[in-house]
Amino acid sequence: MNRRKLLRLLSQGLALGSFAKLSSATGQAPSPRSFSEKSFESMKTLGAPLREYGERSEFEKEVVRYISPNLRTRHSGADFTPLEKLEGVITPSSLHFERHHGGVPSVDPAEYRLVIHGLVERPLMFTLQDLKRFPSVTRTYFIECAGNGQNGYRNPPDPTLTATRSRGLMSNSSWTGVPLAILLKEAGVKAGARWLIPEGQDAAAYTRSLPLEKALEDVLVAYAQNGEALRPEQGYPVRLVVPGWEGSIQVKWLRRIEVADAPVMSKDETSEYTDVMADGTIRAFTWVMDPESIITYPSGQQAISRGFHEIRGLAWSGHGRIRRVEVSLDGGNSWKQASLEGPLEPLAAVRFKYNWVWDGKPTTIMSRATDEAGNTQPTPEEFFARWGRNNRYHYNAIQAWHVGADGKVLNGDKALPGALAPSRLGAAGRGGCGGEA
Amino acid sequence: MNRRKLLRLLSQGLALGSFAKLSSATGQAPSPRSFSEKSFESMKTLGAPLREYGERSEFEKEVVRYISPNLRTRHSGADFTPLEKLEGVITPSSLHFERHHGGVPSVDPAEYRLVIHGLVERPLMFTLQDLKRFPSVTRTYFIECAGNGQNGYRNPPDPTLTATRSRGLMSNSSWTGVPLAILLKEAGVKAGARWLIPEGQDAAAYTRSLPLEKALEDVLVAYAQNGEALRPEQGYPVRLVVPGWEGSIQVKWLRRIEVADAPVMSKDETSEYTDVMADGTIRAFTWVMDPESIITYPSGQQAISRGFHEIRGLAWSGHGRIRRVEVSLDGGNSWKQASLEGPLEPLAAVRFKYNWVWDGKPTTIMSRATDEAGNTQPTPEEFFARWGRNNRYHYNAIQAWHVGADGKVLNGDKALPGALAPSRLGAAGRGGCGGEA
Numbered sequence: 001m002n003r004r005k006l007l008r009l010l011s012q013g014l015a016l017g018s019f020a021k022l023s024s025a026t027g028q029a030p031s032p033r034s035f036s037e038k039s040f041e042s043m044k045t046l047g048a049p050l051r052e053y054g055e056r057s058e059f060e061k062e063v064v065r066y067i068s069p070n071l072r073t074r075h076s077g078a079d080f081t082p083l084e085k086l087e088g089v090i091t092p093s094s095l096h097f098e099r100h101h102g103g104v105p106s107v108d109p110a111e112y113r114l115v116i117h118g119l120v121e122r123p124l125m126f127t128l129q130d131l132k133r134f135p136s137v138t139r140t141y142f143i144e145c146a147g148n149g150q151n152g153y154r155n156p157p158d159p160t161l162t163a164t165r166s167r168g169l170m171s172n173s174s175w176t177g178v179p180l181a182i183l184l185k186e187a188g189v190k191a192g193a194r195w196l197i198p199e200g201q202d203a204a205a206y207t208r209s210l211p212l213e214k215a216l217e218d219v220l221v222a223y224a225q226n227g228e229a230l231r232p233e234q235g236y237p238v239r240l241v242v243p244g245w246e247g248s249i250q251v252k253w254l255r256r257i258e259v260a261d262a263p264v265m266s267k268d269e270t271s272e273y274t275d276v277m278a279d280g281t282i283r284a285f286t287w288v289m290d291p292e293s294i295i296t297y298p299s300g301q302q303a304i305s306r307g308f309h310e311i312r313g314l315a316w317s318g319h320g321r322i323r324r325v326e327v328s329l330d331g332g333n334s335w336k337q338a339s340l341e342g343p344l345e346p347l348a349a350v351r352f353k354y355n356w357v358w359d360g361k362p363t364t365i366m367s368r369a370t371d372e373a374g375n376t377q378p379t380p381e382e383f384f385a386r387w388g389r390n391n392r393y394h395y396n397a398i399q400a401w402h403v404g405a406d407g408k409v410l411n412g413d414k415a416l417p418g419a420l421a422p423s424r425l426g427a428a429g430r431g432g433c434g435g436e437a
Numbered sequence: 438m439n440r441r442k443l444l445r446l447l448s449q450g451l452a453l454g455s456f457a458k459l460s461s462a463t464g465q466a467p468s469p470r471s472f473s474e475k476s477f478e479s480m481k482t483l484g485a486p487l488r489e490y491g492e493r494s495e496f497e498k499e500v501v502r503y504i505s506p507n508l509r510t511r512h513s514g515a516d517f518t519p520l521e522k523l524e525g526v527i528t529p530s531s532l533h534f535e536r537h538h539g540g541v542p543s544v545d546p547a548e549y550r551l552v553i554h555g556l557v558e559r560p561l562m563f564t565l566q567d568l569k570r571f572p573s574v575t576r577t578y579f580i581e582c583a584g585n586g587q588n589g590y591r592n593p594p595d596p597t598l599t600a601t602r603s604r605g606l607m608s609n610s611s612w613t614g615v616p617l618a619i620l621l622k623e624a625g626v627k628a629g630a631r632w633l634i635p636e637g638q639d640a641a642a643y644t645r646s647l648p649l650e651k652a653l654e655d656v657l658v659a660y661a662q663n664g665e666a667l668r669p670e671q672g673y674p675v676r677l678v679v680p681g682w683e684g685s686i687q688v689k690w691l692r693r694i695e696v697a698d699a700p701v702m703s704k705d706e707t708s709e710y711t712d713v714m715a716d717g718t719i720r721a722f723t724w725v726m727d728p729e730s731i732i733t734y735p736s737g738q739q740a741i742s743r744g745f746h747e748i749r750g751l752a753w754s755g756h757g758r759i760r761r762v763e764v765s766l767d768g769g770n771s772w773k774q775a776s777l778e779g780p781l782e783p784l785a786a787v788r789f790k791y792n793w794v795w796d797g798k799p800t801t802i803m804s805r806a807t808d809e810a811g812n813t814q815p816t817p818e819e820f821f822a823r824w825g826r827n828n829r830y831h832y833n834a835i836q837a838w839h840v841g842a843d844g845k846v847l848n849g850d851k852a853l854p855g856a857l858a859p860s861r862l863g864a865a866g867r868g869g870c871g872g873e874a
Contacts, residue, residue, distance in 0.1 A: 095491070106495070224524035227524060228500065
């Protein structure tokens with residue numbers, strides 16, 4: 001061991017000066033109670049044996065997806081990833097947000113078939129094993145419900161908002177599958193084909209229209225998530241992964257893909273997942289998710305004390321890589337660049353961080369993301385100026401958190417002038433995507 | 438949509454010509470039975486409701502860690518990640534290999550304390566919340582038991598070997614924690630300090646010696662794995678992650694770190710995790726894991742048919758990034774470069790792939806990894822020439838798989854001249870790390 005190098009390492013530290021006084025607030029000098037009876041308890045008895053399949057600690061059972069108590073049914077709705085209770089960027093599969101329109105079907109993989117038909121030279125049917133024999137691709141991609149952020153439409157803002165309820169319809173996984181382009185090439189797409197009509201094997205026969213061009217670019221017919229088979233609520237055994245696009249087009253429990261010359265205009269892309277513009281007209285096919293970010297610590301309903309904190313959050317964009325995340329510690333008057341933790345993969349969530357010493361004064365913190373295509377997350381005012389207030393999808397405005405003098409963190413979004421159009425948000429019969437009513 | 442671009446994409450395909458005839462072997466033309474009654478079953482009834490915490494499909498229950506039936510106890514031993522049943526590079530936390538010496542303790546996070554003491558200016562005690570307030574780091578690292586590959590010492594080789602039993606004591610996770618260097622700087626390391634003595638809060642009071650220099654480089658005091666809290670068998674609530682080094686030094690259920698001037702020579706680094714060299718002398722402190730790779734498909738006990746297959750495998754090295762993986766399809770006579778799937782992170786497992794059309798003739802396939810430090814995985818002959826045959830740790834030789842004319846895949850390692858020294862492998866009282874006896 002090179003003593004000189006060692007001394008240099010010790011004296012340098014890690015160039016993280018701003019938290020140098022953290023120890024006064026946290027680490028304590030050990031007392032005779034440091035190694036108390038309790039800390040020895042687990043050392044006195046033999047622990048649990050080897051298990052074939054592990055489970056999380058009994059002490060972590062409160063980390064669950066958020067299911068709104070206002071849902072009228074749990075068979076067609078959504079639940080939320082508990083963003084502020086997680087670390088890093090991989091969403092544990094058990095906590096990936098859910099969204100389904102007829103409940104989660106049970107599909108026997110031995111009976112599973114995928115059919116590609118319509119405007120093709122050779123209609124084909126694949127078993128699950130067939131799909132796994134093709135060349136595979138594994139990529140980390142976020143999936144986000146088009147309704148994520150829907151609470152942002154509320155006016156006045158909900159003071160009890162959490163990071164989970166603000167943006168928990170976004171999860172980030174490592175997906176494995178065969179490129180749909182390969183399967184289409186096997187089938188031989190006929191001239192005139194421009195659209196794909198994927199259909200799910202669920203009780204909703206969930207059906208969407210997907211442009212052929214996107215399918216040829218990067219769409220996966222995925223059978224694995226975070227190393228193992230897809231989870232049931234994520235489409236077991238096979239789903240589409242459509243990188244960067246709204247989650248609702250990433251059809252789960254995929255049973256067939258019809259190659260067509262026009263979109264099918266299914267119930268699932270007309271009665272839902274269309275956008276009501278300011279003038280009342282309806283916009284269809286808003287697929288790409290604009291850049292978003294959210295501070296997960298400190299965030300709504302948490303409480304902090306004075307001193308050092310690492311502000312942590314997540315950012316993502318359907319337009320490519322996140323290029324920059326800025327943090328404001330003064331209600332948006334000034335912005336500082338947060339650090340991004342690599343590897344910075346395109347169309348995947350990234351973790352951002354900023355070292356902050358809180359002086360105990362009330363303040364409002366927020367983050368804004370910019371992607372490599374140059375799109376920057378708007379303020380709520382900018383967002384509503386562009387989109388109007390009648391919609392309930394694709395909200396990507398900045399989320400602010402207010403830190404009170406007591407350290408309590410609350411929703412920092414401000415009420416905006418004007419009443420909320422009552423016809424959309426929370427309207428009966430419009431399902432539960434993003435909404436809690 | 439640009440029709441010209443679309444046509445170009447379709448005509449290009451994806452430059453994956455070698456599997457062009459896959460459809461004849463797999464996808465079939467749909468018949469009237471394509472959409473059989475069975476495929477409609479799940480569409481006729483409402484599926485399962487939203488759940489707070491998801492579980493895997495009932496059809497995946499056979500994907501489990503391998504526990505040898507020969508173990509005398511399940512409270513001190515190891516089980517294996519089922520490598521050939523997984524995809525991508527992230528090991529699901531429920532399937533991360535296990536290794537413990539006194540069972541898995543149950544530690545209440547509210548009572549948890551980490552103490553840093555010994556040759557420091559300020560002995561410190563941290564709660565779990567304290568640790569989470571420090572600047573955090575998330576990185577993907579493999580963790581591998583020093584005993585991984587131990588079946589390679591068997592002579593003659595075990596014909597029933599699987600990829601799981603060959604190399605399943607390696608798992609790959611995204612770990613989050615505070616750099617140990619930061620905590621040491623808070624405590625103020627005194628002159629003369631050269632070693633750390635981390636101790637676990639388990640029934641074995643598992644204790645090792647870790648050079649201070651490594652701790653200052655990249656060691657994490659980790660509290661999260663794949664986005665959520667550590668799993669109990671991975672050290673909940675806090676463990677060391679020592680990137681690239683043998684798993685056994687990455688102390689779990691970490692309760693204290695003593696800063697010292699010399700290694701402690703604990704039972705856990707003398708009675709185990711030492712290497713018996715060819716001349717009978719004992720080598721201590723072999724920490725860095727040399728490069729390894731293994732083909733997971735097709736692998737032992739699987740069966741394949743003629744035609745296209747994507748050979749898939751995993752590679753990793755404790756010396757840094759994997760630079761290259763080569764595949765041989767002719768028993769090691771010639772080697773072809775496999776593709777590596779990015780991002781290529783240092784000290785993390787990577788997935789390699791090679792497109793292969795099997796002609797139905799018996800053959801032996803194998804892979805070998807080279808890392809960015811220039812180390813290449815040895816043949817068994819090369820390995821034993823260097824290490825001798827008395828050891829049971831740090832086996833990193835090439836694993837061969839033999840594909841028979843019937844498509845059945847078996848262990849392709851050849852018997853080597855000379856008897857196996859009986860004093861080590863499977864010897865009573867030496868625990869279960871890597872071994873199955």
